[in-house]
Amino acid sequence: xPLYNFFCNKCGQEVDLFxxxxxxxxxxAQCPICKGKDLNGPLQAGAAESAGVSCSGSKGRPSCVIGQx
Ligand SMILES: [Zn+2]
Numbered sequence: 720x721p722l723y724n725f726f727c728n729k730c731g732q733e734v735d736l737f738x739x740x741x742x743x744x745x746x747x748a749q750c751p752i753c754k755g756k757d758l759n760g761p762l763q764a765g766a767a768e769s770a771g772v773s774c775s776g777s778k779g780r781p782s783c784v785i786g787q788x
Contacts, residue, residue, distance in 0.1 A: 723736050
């Protein structure tokens with residue numbers, strides 16, 4: 720499974736999660752620290768693009784849309 724890097728808006732930590740594409744598209748990402756689902760990411764453009772995620776916005780604060788172009 721690919722490793723995705725997210726920023727948790729709830730606890731303010733960057734977290735790395737192993738997710739399948741299906742889990743990523745379902746929005747199944749969950750912060751391992753606070754168990755929150757208010758995650759910003761994936762932050763890695765390469766991983767995001769390969770997962771069909773289009774990202775815009777500035778570096779470090781990307782705005783990503785999953786499954787849309
Ligand atoms: Zn968190």
